[in-house]
Each structure stands twice: as C-alpha cells, then as structure tokens.
Amino acid sequence: MPIAAGDRLLERFGPAAAAWIDDFGTIVGELCRKWGLEPRSVCAGGTGAVVECVSTADGTRYALKLSPDSTVTEQEAAALTYWANAHTVVDLVDADATRGAILLHWLPDATELSEAYSIAEVSSLISDLYMPTRTPPPNVPPARERVEFVFELWDRRRRALPNSPIDDAVWRRCHAAAMDMANGGDWLLHGDLHRGNILRPGNGGRIVAIDPRPCIGDPAMDLADLAMTGAASEAAIRRRCSQLADIADPIDPDRLWLWCRNFAPIMAVSLARRAAGTANIILMRNLANTR
Template sequence: MIEVPDEARRRLVVRFGPGATDWLDELPALVGTLARRWGLQIDGPVLSGNSAIVLPADRGVLKLHPDGGIAADEAAALAHWSAASTVVDLLEHDEGALLLARVRPGTAVPTALGTDPAVLPALVDLWTTPGAPDVPPLVDRVAFWHEKVREHLDDERVRGVIPPEVLDRGAGEAEVLAARPGHEGLVHGDLHAGNLLTGPAGAVVVDPRPCRGDRTFDLVDPVLVEGRPERVVPELARRLDGLDPDLLHAWCRALAPANAIAALRTDPGSARTAALVALALRD
C-alpha cells in the first residue's frame, strides 16, 4: 500500500493543478505495475519533492512524475550524461517514471560547492560533456523560475527587503543572458546543494531540470552557496577550461534577487542571506 503524505499531495496539486489528485489516486496501481515489470520490491516510505514522488526500492529509486514531459526530459539528460560517473545512473524509463541507481550514503553535500574537491569533478563533467538532447531552451527555465519566485514577494520575510522592481531587473538581465551565446550545451538547471549527493567517490549529480543553453548558469548555485562569488569564481576559472569569469559574475548578479528571496524564506538570519541581499540590492 502506497501512502502519500498530505504535504506531498498539497505540493503536487499546487505545482500541477487539480489533475494531480487523480494521478495520486491512481499511484498505487501504477507502482504495482512498474514493480512487476521491472522486478522491484519497494522497501521504504514515500518521499517527495516539488514535482515528483520518490520511492526507495531494492534495485534503486523509483521516481514518478505527474507530468510525463518532465520525466522524459530528465531521462534524456541522464542518458546524455551516462558516461559520467558523477551523474546518477538511469536504469529504466517509462512514461512518467524513472528507475535510478541509489546513491549511498546519499546525503546532501554540505560544504562550499564551488571549491569543494569532492564536487569539482561533477562540475567538470557537466561542463565538458559535449552537445545536448532535445530539451527546452534555458530561457524558458529562467522565465519559469522567476515566475515561481515572484509568488513569494508578499511573504512577510521578503516584503520590504527585496522590492518587486529588483526582482524584475534581475529577471530581465537573466533573460538577456539566457538568450545570448555562452558555453553552449546541456544545462542541469537546478544544481543546488540538495541535488549534489555524497557518493562513494565524491559528489553525484541528481534531479536535473534540463535545458539547452549556457552551462555557466549551472555554476551560479555552487558559487552563491556562500553568497560571495568573488571568493569562488577565480578557483572555478582555473579548473574549467573556457569559463568566462565576467559572464559568471553577470549570471550571479542577475540571479541574486531570486536567490535572496529563497534564502530569506528559509534562512533569514544567516550571513549568506545577508550577502545575497546585498548582491541583489547593488546599485
């Protein structure tokens, strides 16, 4: 019996609309079908993110999306990166469902991502893998993210700190950057600390929201994990051949307002949040 926690249901309905309720009601039957087809034994409780239900199984991790297009894009990206040991392995894929290798111990990487020697090989692999499958353009991902962030401008922790015009300015700058030529290829699209897990030999990348465009975008979260890009960009420039430090700084400035809003909602009193707010409010 698959029991989806109420909070997971709420997040999926908010993300995908009322149609997600029907999908959730049919989920136990879907899991049973996939378990028989792929020879799985579900061995843990339901986990969830903002756009998927995740179930641990004996052969790996079963990930199910209400939107089959999201799953298809993720599968295409993971297949594209299949030669990279720093990216989670895709074992099976069907419409709306992925079976992924389990990453052990699988805890989130806790340190300064841009310079962590355990993380740098993953950044190098994403940076150097040529080409890209047919996934949406980066400009669409940038617009979607700012649209979601805009919903939180009235949060009491954000209101009066990041004005709407500051987010608008950053969104406009990011749209211009996404449309211009950069280090073209497959972009992970959501490379924050929670999507870099500790594996036996270093960090393993999971949960892409893939798009095509300037891979410099993927470096922003690793750089801004401390809120001070000037500390991290020079080291990345030494390690990533072809990285344009000025372009990376421009991406950090453009995305700082959205990052600051997220930080104000989750960690309002930290030094990192203060640094992100200062970067967002620059003249």
C-alpha cells in the same frame, strides 16, 4: 502517497496533479510489476515523488522516480542518457515515458553537499557536466524557458512572504537581465545545480549530481547557486566565480558573476523562507542591487 508529499505536488503543479496523486499507488504497482521491484518508502521531491524499491530477484535497491508531468521525467532521462559515461551523475537504469517514470540507481545513506564545500569537491562533477561529448538531446528546452519558470515560481514564493527581502523593481530588473543573458550558449545544462542536488553516498564514493532540469544555454548560469552558497561577502563570491570558471573552458567568470547578481533575488527569497541569518539575506539583497 504521504499527505505532505501530495500537498507539495499540488502547490507545484496545481489541481491538474490531483488525479495523478489519487492514482499514484496503482501506477507504482504497475511499474514495480514491470521491473520486478518491491516498493518500500516514498519521499516527495520538487517535481514528483521517489519510491525506494528493492529488486525481487537479487535485493538491489533502486529509486523509482515519478512525476505528474511526464515531460519532466522524459527530459531528465534524456539528460542522464547524455551523461551516461559521467561517474559524477546518477545512473539511469530504465524509463517509462507513458507513465512519466524513470528508474535510477539508489545512492545509499547519501548526504547533500556541505554549505562549506571546497572547490576540489565539485571539480570532477563540473568537468563531467561541461565536457562536450555529442550533440545535446533535441527534446530539451532553451535556457530562457528555465529562467522564466524559475523566476515565476520564486516570485509566487516571494509574494507569499510577510516581509519580502526584494522589492518589485529589483525583482523585475534582475528577471529581465537574466532573460537577456539566457539567449547565449548551446551547452546541455543541469538546470538545478544546487547543493541539495549534489549528494555524497554513505559508502564513501564520489559526489553525484541528481535531479537535473536540463536546458540548453550558458554553463555559467548552472553554477551561480554554487558560487553564492556559503559565501560571506561579495569578494568571496567573486573568488568562487574565478575558481569555478578555472575548472572547465566554457565557463566565463565575468558572466558567472553577472548570473550571481541576477539570481541573487531568488537566493534572498530562498534564505528568507528558511529563516536564514539576516547577514546572508542582506548580502543577497545588496548583490541584487549591484549594478
């Protein structure tokens, strides 16, 4: 595993991931023998590593995804199974729960969704995600757990900034409000639906969502990042909320607007870490202060 990839996983999972990183090559070798694959390149993700592999039988390319926390891949596999008939969600090929691994179809020459995306580009994806098909999988946590995790993770990142764009009082208020909102809803959510997890394959195919961190909750929670991404004003975010809510019945535009306000501190920290434009950071800070 590349050093940078290992460092990222140690930051995410702590010292407990060290032994898994040391054994990474052995684990990949065992899985490749099991599934008849030849490993190629390795890249790091937020919760694990992805190995580009090629079938030794016919040359088909696959993505072998592994995590030091097997719960992550087990829950992802459950969500992808639920969305198996959705053409806008990456296809699950196989899974190995004992090794914390899932095998996915490879998306050739994929690029992430543009910051200046159009509503039409994501309409099929949103329809697929929130059209009820059956009971959500039982091993998926409630949205409250996801919200608590996300705020805790980004609070550590906020405190590491030399000049945080969000003060402690605003952070605590938005965190508490988001936790309260997370009590509602019984839909399967993607849980990490930002533009980096929405890809367009280079073969001209439709966009595909990857890397779900599924939870059970309010669909409006899932769409807050898309509502805020690339928007230049609060009015633009409000319009996005209405446009996104029009795509699928379970999405409430007013709740989506509230989710945006409560997740705005996280977006502000994310922008600050990427040295984004000052105007965008100020917009998120003002949105977090809107009450």
